[in-house]
Every structure is written in C-alpha cells, then in structure tokens.
Amino acid sequence: MTSQTSQENNMLPDPYSVPLESINLSDPNLYSQNRWEDYFRRVRDEDPVHYLKESPFGPFWSVTRFEDIVAVDTNHVDFSSEPWIMIGDPDPTLPLENFISMDPPKHDDQRAAVQSVVAPRNLAAMEDLIRERIATILDKLPVNESFDWVSNVSIELTSQMLATIFDFPYEDRHKLVYWSEMATGAPELSGGTALPEERFAALQDMVTTFAGLWEQKSASRKAGNPVGFDLISLLESNEDTRDMITRPAEFMGNLGLLIVGGNDTTRHSISGSVLAMDRFPEEFEKLCANPKLIPSMVSEIIRWQTPLSHMRRVANCDIELGGKLIKKGDKVVMWYISGNRDDRVIDNPNQVIIDRAKARHHLSFGFGIHRCMGNRLGEMQLRITWEEILKRFDKIEVLEEPERVRSNFVSGYTSMQVKLRPKSR
C-alpha cells in the first residue's frame, strides 16, 4: 500500500493546474513518465520564452517554439556554447572539453579535423559492411515470442557501428555503450542516476583505453603504415588535433562527444521507429506498400523522437527574444523536443506521417555551426535497418508501454518488449 501511495505522489499533476511560472521543463520525470508533450504545449502557447527562477540546475530560460529555437541556434555570436551544452554544469573535478561546447574559431578547427570520417563519401564505402552487420543481428532474433528490442537490437546495432567508426576492438564494443551512458547520466547534468564514483571510474577507463589505441595508431603511422580512415587515426594524424593527447580534458571530452553523439541518439531513434510503426499502423502499411518511403520515414521518426531533447547556450550580452529580455550570462535552453511539436511550423506534429511534405525540416539535428556532424550516419543506420526489417518481418508488435530514460537531455527507451511476425511467403 505504501508503495502505491508513493507512486501516486510521484505522478505529475495536470500541467494546466499548476502556476505557469513554476513549470519546470527540466524535471526528468516529465520524460520518464512521458508527460512532456502537454507541459510543453502549455508553455509554447502561453509563455514561449519561459523563465524559471529556481531549479536543481539554477535559473534558466526555456525556448520552446520552432522559429525562436532556430534564431538562437544560428546566433553563435550572442549565444555561446561555452562552457557546456547540457542544462546542468559538469562536475568541476571531472573536466571535459569538446568542440560541441566550443565557440569559433576553436570549434571550427576541431570539427574540420574529424568530420570527413562521417561524410557521405566515406559512409557510402561503409554501407555494405553496415548492412551485413544489421542483417546478422536481425537474422538471430526469435520470432513469435517476446523479447526486449532495446538490448537485442538497438544497443547491439549502434555499438557495432561505433566500433566500426572508431576501429575499436570488436569484442569490447559494449564498453563504448557503457561509457556513453556514464558520460551523460549524472544527476547534476541531466537528472540521471549514475553515481559519481562509478562515473569517474568509467571515464578514467575510457581515457586509458583510448590513449592506448591512440599510441597504437601513432606507432603504426610512424612506422610508415598508411593512416586508417577511423576517427582515432584521423585525430592522431591531423596537425590541428595531433597534440590533443597531451590535453586530457580535451582528449576525453572529444572522444566522449563522438561516442555519445553516435550512441544514444541512433539507439533511441531505432527503438522509436519500432514504437512509431506500432502506434501508427496505417503508416506502417504505407511503408510496406512503398519501401521507397523509407528515407522520408527516417526523417519523420528522427523528428518525432527528438533523441536529444535540448541544447543549452549562455547569453553573451543582454538580448531580447520573444518579447523577453535575456540578461548577459543567463542560461538559455533550446528545447528541440518542443520545437518539433510546434504546430506553427509542423502540421499535426504529434502524428507520425511518413510521407510528410518537407520531412527533413525538423530541429533534431540542430541548425547553425554546431549542426549534428553525424546526421548522415544516423540516417543511414536507420534506413538500412528498415530496409532489412521489411525483407524479413510482416509486423513488429510492441507488447507493453516501453520503459523510458529518466533524463531531460536524452529522450529514449530503456526497454521495449516486442514480438516479431516473420514475413509470410
């Protein structure tokens, strides 16, 4: 009985029953309980640039409408990405520096050094390998019985992809997943549950492992071998980033960025796509009837899911937005998850419509100089996954409400029980 009462106490109230100024969009329960849609609708309609005086992350502004988010994201002069792009500030004993939280010109140099690894030309060369790995995972799945899609498919698949782009030892690929979760899972960053000691140990292990890999690549290059086309080799061989190994905070931060960037986001999009096709069966029928819609469906899913709920900026000067005066030094949070539900720009935003006009016009990858570097890789993984799913299965049934991540930063699923129906021949 007590547990039932405490559960009820934890249930969030109706967003329209609480004072507007007290609405806290950083509450991680909004996301784990899947209640964020209504809360954001109210704020978008009634107070689109919303100030909260007190929160576990300090005072902050919430930018909730599509056009306002584009305005902030594309204005890197007035809105800085330094020192950090999550709503919470990182633990100062665990210094992290990476180019997603740097302003020009440093950002530009570091990004330029690594972006070719995930450029479409390189990806095209990787497509066959990726398809083969996805096919192997799908072929091993049980049919007509219940299993967890998140651990058996989404996590497995993204960790294999990460191991591929890092040229990371294949058998140790699960470490990448673990490190990624530890990197963003701290309570002070996102309202997550990772313990500080565990987090520290994990990130330490990550640095040591990558430093080893780095030394290996370096020795190989100096011995006259050709430079590999993986991320570590590129960083190690590029003049602008070669001495990164001597700056541990930057080294750890940039690797963490590439791992987190490529891990949680794609994973939750894959899980989200399965949920969407279960929730919107007429859309799944459209897809089966016309697999040419897969690329457009992929963009639509990435919008609907919005795997990263927000990015944060700090105002460099006093600046007006939506009739409010943001003060120099204030935290400004762009809620992509809300902008992607803004019916001022997107018709029927809560609906998944796989052949939507302008499906690519969404906020999930951000806009401006920090626009997602790996967006083509993420899209490609989803596209191939669905091409291979449609060859094998007639239906993926989601058996119960999925469990969701408790975080205001990563929007996704910790488990999703499904049952597969093989294709009738």
Place this chain on the structure above:
Amino acid sequence: MIDLTFVEHNGEHHRVSAKQGTNLMQVAVDNAIPGIDADCGGSCACGTCHVRVSQQWLDKVGAPSESEALMLEMTPEHDARSRLACQVTIQPEMSGMIVDIPEFQM
C-alpha cells in the same frame, strides 16, 4: 525570366527559368531538381543546399558572406566554387549560368 542550368552529379542537365530576386535553392526546389535537400528551408543554417557555380559566373555571384562561409566549412567537399544555393539571389546577369550539384549533401 532568367535561364539557368543545373547539372546533377551523374551529368544530367536541367534547364529551368527563374524569376529575378528569388534564390537559387528555391529555383531548384520549385523545379524538383534532385540533390538539394535544403533542410533548414533557406536560413543558411544547414548546409544541405551546397552547389558549385561554374568558374565564369563566379564573379557575378560574388563571395559568400561570413556566416555562409562558416556553414560551407562544414562539408569536407567544399572548394572555391562552392556556394549555398539559398544565399544566391537570382539577378539578370546570371542568365545562362551553369550550376553543379555535388554527389552528396552533408
């Protein structure tokens, strides 16, 4: 009307005519030219309307602005002929201009 030609990576030519004052991305989208995604809808914020202007029209098009140049940096395949189509305003002196569409947008 101003005549323009888009050339796809596979060599296919598309001859179109455009109104003065519109932008090159809009012309491509209105004529359903493949290879231009224009994810941000023309805000100079995504880089997915990358094109290459043929050499002899470069001075008519002019140099990219600072923010355009920053966005162009984000594709590893940019070069001296690269522009973001949404930032090129169609002018009468561009009549006959040939624009190459890259193999990939990033």
